[in-house]
Amino acid sequence: MLDTLEQHARRAAGRLPATAHHWSVRGVREYSEQLSVRQDVAEAPQRAHENGAMVTVIDGGLGYAATSDLSESGLAAAFERAHVLARASAGRTVIDYEQIARPAASGRYANLVERPASSATLPEKLGWLRDVCAAAGGDTRIVDRHATLWHVKTEQLQFTSDGARTEQHWEFMTPSVQVTAHANGVTQVRSSAGQYNGYCQQGGIEVLERARFRESEGPRVAREALQLITATACPSGTFDLILMPDQMMLQIHESIGHPIELDRILGDERNFAGTSFVTLDMFGHYQYGSELLNVSFDPGREHEFAGFAFDDDGTPAERALLIERGLLKRPLGGSLSQARAQAQGFEVGGVATTRSSSWNRAPIDRMSNLNVEPGDSSLEQMISGTERGVVMHTNCSWSIDDSRNKFQFGCEYARMVRGGRLAEVVRNPNYRGISATFWRSLAMVGNSETVEVMGTPFCGKGEPSQVIRVGHASPACKFSNVDVFGGAL
């Protein structure tokens, strides 16, 4: 349907009054397929097709109207609704939208796909899931096994009254296997990369190979679930903490990504997702972490989940360091938020990361690919340099305050470190801290061999709410003197 969108929309836009200052249309077509095998039983395949467009009109104020009716009359109705909202908001908006400079870039982007999901048949894909699910069994203490595959193919076309035109194509793949084991009153859940799909990447079937999904994930997850049910509880106390990439992604997400979103800092999210301990005057001055901390916005990173060439304002996206040698340099904020900060007297810069979850939501500042840059320590060096510590893997619980400061996170799996050597497995590991001080305790950063490219399909924010894809690539990292504790059982 995107093939006729531009023609219909340009004709519909012709009906706007001459006072209309600017308009744009962003059409989205998305196909997804979710497959699931639980306890060796294939559940009903679920397909979904999304088709719709968001119309934006600036005339005094700003109005958005989303419609799934992509006919000329449907788009004309959307232009009319957006225009009514634009006029109604004139003089009552947070900034004069007519004065904001708009990008006029044009271009095309498509992520690398070696083997499209469509090159495999439905029985083939279900067969893979059966194999992975079966490979996670074979022990009576395993009480639940579940293997899933989620494929999404998205096309987005955006064009404006200024002549800008961007076209972007993506394919995403998210495999997952999860096992529940039980013995002697203890139940534990272990997953391949988090119960909320931490191993998600752009690409096709080749993503399954990078994840070692069919090769070894079923037996590995089952083995570790069985280790957990006989493990002792994680001890409480102050320990050095080594976080593996599948927990680092959550740590980055909650205590760096969200706090430096510029719209939060400007107060837009205070009624829902929260505010931030970061303020506009901190950029360029604030020591966010130790000198080992380098954090990048990297929309061009190969395979990573939230790569793109243009954000949903149409701004070309380029890699930038947001934190360099621990110093906070720039926020996650698109062109509009940057202009709003400037209007308050702060030249904080930003990056092209204004995004929407789909055709039916207006874009806001989001995380995209937000990564911790690798250091020079091997995992062996991090462990051997730890006298009394814990290595934690895979997030399963997350909670952080309104200002993104006081956090408490839990993991699925951990191993103690004693005298520089890996020791026993422990269950229900948790740790807590304060963002403003935690990153300053970063003591070692893993080298590129410890890096995993991960992410989440489920970052929530905004009013109306939007769930969006985010990528996080990170090495393993070591933090000193962290408050660690176990569960109640």
Add this chain to the structure above:
Amino acid sequence: MNRSLQSSGGYTDPVAFELLADGLLRIDPSVDRTSLYLRAETSDFLRFNRAALRQATSVQQAHVTLAVERGQRRAESTLTLGGEPALDMERLRAECELLVSQLDLISDDPWLSYPKAATHSRRDDGGALPEAAHVIALVHELAGVKLELDLVGFYAGGPVVHAFADSLGSRHWHRVESFHFDWCLYHRADKAVKTSYAGTHWDDAAFAGKLEEAARRMPLLTREVRTLQAGAYRAAFSPSAMVELLGTLGWSGFSLKSRRTGVSSLMRLERGEAAFDAGFNLDEAVALGTAPAFTAEGFVRPDRIALVDAGKLPQSGGTLNSPRSAAEYGVAANGVGAPESPEALRLGPGSIAQADLLSTLDIGLYVSNLWYLNYSDRQACRMTGMTRFACFWVEDGKLVAPVNVMRFDDDVLRLFGSGLVGLTDVPEFTPSSDTYGGRQLGSITTPAAVVEGFKLTL
């Protein structure tokens, strides 16, 4: 018929859905059943920051899930509907053919279960909602110009429809025309008074009254802020705070599958190792909420499912049993959807008069709002989360000082078991304000509570 449905109210109009159902759901000998589940809305979304408009969005959307079943096989597909009936019908017919062909490619699912007879229901809660332009002007005039408040908030309003039809003749229609406006009045940093105004009939005077009442509470936030030390505190939870605690309890707590696989947060209750207080009675009360009384598969939901009865599990087990889990575990289904999550939780009243909440607390922490709850040990029902907005230290039954945000980490079975001092006598209905994907129709009804030994950790 060739006119655009969007221009005539779209799929929030029952005639449009009937046309689609009648045209598509003909008897097809190649399948046992074909069904349509519609979710449609026409919504105005307005977000404000500092009493000025940040974004105004109008959304017209309709998604339909088309499913075909034959024997123990099912395939389904969800599509956006455009609004051109002939085009929508053509796309659905093509998708239906594809789904039928998929049935040959998949294997039997022994736990698949679907209705075998036709059922019907109809609910239409009409409303009188304001134009978006009127709300924008009202907020600007009242909060921005007259009261000069730092208001940050969100208005969502318009009709939401859930409808179901199948080839057996079932027809269900559920339409709620409503609005939900919640906002914070900020004093500074993270100190704010949060208020909401929701319903089906908008009243300017009622909105102004709520706004002014919230503004009158602001001076309390200007008092010197107190920082509490980690430790156990006597505490009172407002209904808003209770919504967060009960909502998190609903995250796997009552699911039959979670109970049978041992991952429910209420496993200790199930095993008889712990109990809530005898005054703690919890239901899934669909008849009293705004959620549809039917599922996406066309099963009819009972008015009430007992989840906790006098602090313990009822004879029925106190679980939400989807048809799939019910078949797998050999128990009766009780009309809930696949996620087995409550959509209309209701905690029964206690005996503390609402006006006596703070005097019953006497000395301790008044928790207006909680935030970002999660389990720190799910099987132990141990939750963590943060206090938020306008929480106060209370002495002699009076609000004394706002408190800085604190993290709690506590066993909720203990908190509402041996720790429960009492519940207030009038449960408050809180409609869901969630808008992920679309506006949600769930709700939680709960009184306020006073507890002993609420554990703050950081």
